[in-house]
Amino acid sequence: MSDTQMVLDPVAPAGVAGDSAAFRPLATLAGKVVGFIDNSKPNFSLLADDLGELLMAKYGVAKIVRHRKPTASVSASPQVFADIKQQCDLVITGSGD
Amino acid sequence: MVCSTAFITLGRSQLRALGAGSLPIAVMPHPFGVRTRVQVRELAETLVDEIVRLATGGIDKTAQAVNAGSAKITTAAVLAMPNDLIAFNEECERRRWSDGLPLIPPTASRVEQMLTGAQRARHTLVARVAPGFGEATVERIAINAVMAGCRAEYLPVLMAAVEAVADPQFNIQGIQATTNSAAPWIIVNGALATQLGFNAGLNCLGQGTRANATLGRALRLVLQNIGGALPGEMDRATHGQPGKYSFCCAENEVASPWTPLHVERGFAHDENVVTVVGAAGTLNLNSHSKDAADLLRVIAASISYPTSNDVHFAGEPWLILSPEHADVFARGGYDKVTLKEAIWAQSKMPASSFARKDYDRAEHTRSSELGGFARDTLVPISPSPREIGIIVAGGPGTHSVYVPTFGQTRAVSRRIDS
Numbered sequence: 001m002s003d004t005q006m007v008l009d010p011v012a013p014a015g016v017a018g019d020s021a022a023f024r025p026l027a028t029l030a031g032k033v034v035g036f037i038d039n040s041k042p043n044f045s046l047l048a049d050d051l052g053e054l055l056m057a058k059y060g061v062a063k064i065v066r067h068r069k070p071t072a073s074v075s076a077s078p079q080v081f082a083d084i085k086q087q088c089d090l091v092i093t094g095s096g097d
Numbered sequence: 098m099v100c101s102t103a104f105i106t107l108g109r110s111q112l113r114a115l116g117a118g119s120l121p122i123a124v125m126p127h128p129f130g131v132r133t134r135v136q137v138r139e140l141a142e143t144l145v146d147e148i149v150r151l152a153t154g155g156i157d158k159t160a161q162a163v164n165a166g167s168a169k170i171t172t173a174a175v176l177a178m179p180n181d182l183i184a185f186n187e188e189c190e191r192r193r194w195s196d197g198l199p200l201i202p203p204t205a206s207r208v209e210q211m212l213t214g215a216q217r218a219r220h221t222l223v224a225r226v227a228p229g230f231g232e233a234t235v236e237r238i239a240i241n242a243v244m245a246g247c248r249a250e251y252l253p254v255l256m257a258a259v260e261a262v263a264d265p266q267f268n269i270q271g272i273q274a275t276t277n278s279a280a281p282w283i284i285v286n287g288a289l290a291t292q293l294g295f296n297a298g299l300n301c302l303g304q305g306t307r308a309n310a311t312l313g314r315a316l317r318l319v320l321q322n323i324g325g326a327l328p329g330e331m332d333r334a335t336h337g338q339p340g341k342y343s344f345c346c347a348e349n350e351v352a353s354p355w356t357p358l359h360v361e362r363g364f365a366h367d368e369n370v371v372t373v374v375g376a377a378g379t380l381n382l383n384s385h386s387k388d389a390a391d392l393l394r395v396i397a398a399s400i401s402y403p404t405s406n407d408v409h410f411a412g413e414p415w416l417i418l419s420p421e422h423a424d425v426f427a428r429g430g431y432d433k434v435t436l437k438e439a440i441w442a443q444s445k446m447p448a449s450s451f452a453r454k455d456y457d458r459a460e461h462t463r464s465s466e467l468g469g470f471a472r473d474t475l476v477p478i479s480p481s482p483r484e485i486g487i488i489v490a491g492g493p494g495t496h497s498v499y500v501p502t503f504g505q506t507r508a509v510s511r512r513i514d515s
Contacts, residue, residue, distance in 0.1 A: 002180060007203045009174040010194055010240040012231025012323040023119040024260075024514070025154030027216060042130035043137050047099075050141030051148065059149050086363055090152050094099045095108040 026089060030060035035088035037076055038068035044094050051092065063087075099144070101127035105159050119222065121151035122159045154218065170220050173236055178202065193327055196317055196342055200244040211239040214249030215256065216514045223256055224263030227270035229325020233259050237323055238315075245315035250293055250515075251308060255315050257371040257511040258283050262316070264509040272375050272503055273326040276333050277406065279503040280340040281320075282376035282415075283313055284488060285347040286359035287369030289513060295347035299492030302346055302379065302417075313343025338378050346490055352420035353489035354427035361433060362510045369513040374415055374486065375506030377406060380499040384422075389429020392422065393436075397443035399499060400478065403450040406504030407478050409459050411466060413507050414478055415486035416440075417498040423489045433487050441482035445475035 026032060034055055036048040045068070052064040065087050067080045076084075084091055100108040100122050108122050124147075125140055132140065151157055179185045185202050189195045201207065212219055212235065219236045226233050235256065242255055262269045262281050272279040285295045296306035304310060326332040334341075350357045359370035382399055386392040400414060407414040418426070426436055449472040451459050456472075464470035466480060479485055486508055491498075 004177040005180045005185070005202055005204060006175050007178050007185075008205060008208050008236070008240045009176050010203060010237065010244055010318065010322045011192075012226075012229070012233070012237055012325070013171060014325055015225055015230040015232055017225065017227070017230050023121060025217065025221075026152055027514075029149055029152065043132055046134060046137045047129075047141055047144075050138050051145055054141060054145040055149075058145065092099060092148065095104055 028060075029055060029090070031062050032089040033063045033065060033087050034061050035065040035067065035084045035091040037080065037084070037091060037093040038066065039094045040069055041094060047094075048092070098122050099125065099148075100159075101125050101129045103127040109159060121155075121157040123147045123151055124159060154221075170222055170234060171232055172220060172234075173240055175205070194244070194318075194322060196314065196321070198314075198342070201246055203240040203243040207243045208236070208239050211243050211247070211249050211252055212236070214252035215239065216253060217256070223259050226259070226263060226320060226324035228273050228331050229323075231323040231325055233263070233319060233323045238319055241318040241322055242311075242315045245311045245318055246307070247311040247315050248293075248307070251312050251315070253513050253515040254285060254289070254293070254312055254369075254371055255319075257513045258312070258316050258373055259319055261371055261373040261509040261511040262320070264511075266507045267373060267375060267509045268503070268506045269320070269324070271505055273320060273324055274331055274333055275503065276335045277503055278334060278336055278338040278377055279375050279506070280338055280344050281316060282340060282374040282500060283316060283345040284358060284372040284374065285312075285345070285369075286350065286357050286364075286372070287513070288367070289369035289515060290347035295345070297347035297349035297490050298352075301349075301490050301492075302344070302498070309345045309347075310343050313340075313345035316345075317341060317343065340376055340378065344376060346417075348488040349420060349490045352423075354423055355433050355489065358486075358488050359510065364510065364512065369515065370510050371513055372508055372510040374413075374500065374508045375503040376415070377501045377503055380501070382416075382497040382499055383495060384497075385495045387425055389426050389431060392425050393431075393439050394443060396497065396499075397440050400440075400501070401444040401446045403446070403452060403455065405478070405501055407501055408446055408476055409451075409455065410462055410504030411480045411484075412478070412502050412504035413484040413486060414502055415488070415500040415508075417488055417490050417500060419491040419494055419497050420489060421493065421495055422497045434482075436487065437482040437485040440485055441477055441479065445477050448472055448474040448476050 055061040186199050224233045295308045460470040
């Protein structure tokens with residue numbers, strides 16, 4: 001009979017300050033609410049139209065929420081963030097062209 | 098996030114700079130802006146599958162391709178420890194793994210069993226925990242949960258609590274390192290709280306309920322072993338407090354005449370939610386009063402004092418009202434909103450009450466918010482009534498509990514994935 005048992009180390013090595021929180025994957029898209037923040041670049045709103053339709057038809061997404069920034073280089077307003085936070089399980093935005 | 102190929106590097110570095118480096122990027126061919134309507138549709142038909150793949154936990158190749166110095170997630174080492182339970186705990190004491198009480202050995206099979214309670218993959222990062230910024234992966238959280246004596250079904254609650262304390266608004270770095278007696282108080286709401294056996298009634302802040310005891314304990318072990326705050330080293334608490342062993346309860350939603358906390362904080366009634374509060378301790382508020390106005394007066398007079406961090410820093414103090422006290426207020430026509438307004442108005446403290454040195458610091462902290470600061474300024478306990486937290490918990494009895502806080506902290510709520 002062994003004198004030792006193998007256990008997993010509960011201690012983490014010290015790291016560096018990184019993300020305040022990690023991305024939380026969803027188990028499924030079915031029944032979820034998906035939001036789009038349109039960065040006002042050409043074609044994004046058309047892409048969002050198509051993605052929204054496909055997400056609902058193919059993956060059972062329950063509802064699509066659409067927001068649009070006034071320009072690409074300005075952050076979305078606190079009201080937009082509050083609405084998104086309250087309603088959405090997943091948010092899709094674009095960067096660049 | 099959706100990016101075209103030319104913008105992956107920018108997108109990834111923007112996300113990293115904003116503290117969101119783990120958000121997945123779905124990539125499409127560049128350029129995008131000049132595509133025709135038909136081409137946009139074709140792109141959408143391919144992209145939607147990729148978006149869903151990433152959203153449900155698929156590996157993001159762009160995160161690996163643009164390796165701008167962020168470290169790979171570390172997995173837990175396997176260590177040989179004594180087989181005998183007493184000898185194992187002697188070794189834990191030597192290594193400072195414990196809160197001082199005996200631990201359950203986190204063998205591979207026990208950790209596997211614990212992980213059956215998780216909805217996320219073993220090596221997923223949940224948060225980096227200050228002040229050491231150690232990686233709280235699902236695996237490492239599970240290891241500490243085993244040691245604390247948690248059931249596997251508590252793991253999602255624990256993971257949500259770890260996420261919540263890592264939110265910048267909570268200020269875990271300040272709370273871990275302070276000389277103050279701060280500890281996270283975990284409040285559990287929703288049907289899951291009852292299903293898992295969390296105590297919201299008699300002795301809900303005391304010993305005897307496995308869920309309350311082990312969840313709070315597991316969070317403490319995570320803060321110590323993953324966050325790296327060891328007493329006397331990075332943890333500088335002058336005294337600490339008993340809540341650093343465990344401080345966890347459920348809200349007594351059934352006995353409450355009002356909206357439960359999670360609904361108040363924007364969640365749906367049928368969601369299960371954890372809220373963490375940076376608590377400085379507890380104070381027994383014992384009153385037999387059955388008159389709402391009188392009870393209000395004595396509670397307001399009990400919570401505001403010259404050595405309070407909430408008064409000093411415009412904090413977010415909390416009250417746990419017993420069902421009997423809540424009933425007195427409800428019969429007096431109060432709900433949580435009007436009660437907070439009345440408590441806030443009646444609990445202001447004259448600035449002259451501060452000790453001389455504290456007066457100078459409080460003037461520095463609060464004068465711009467208050468539009469001035471003099472000895473006769475009436476200093477409110479929080480910036481507004483909205484920052485007074487109230488839950489209903491406890492069993493029969495004419496007691497409520499005041500929970501002052503660290504002051505420089507705000508409660509954070511997270512949905513429990515289960």
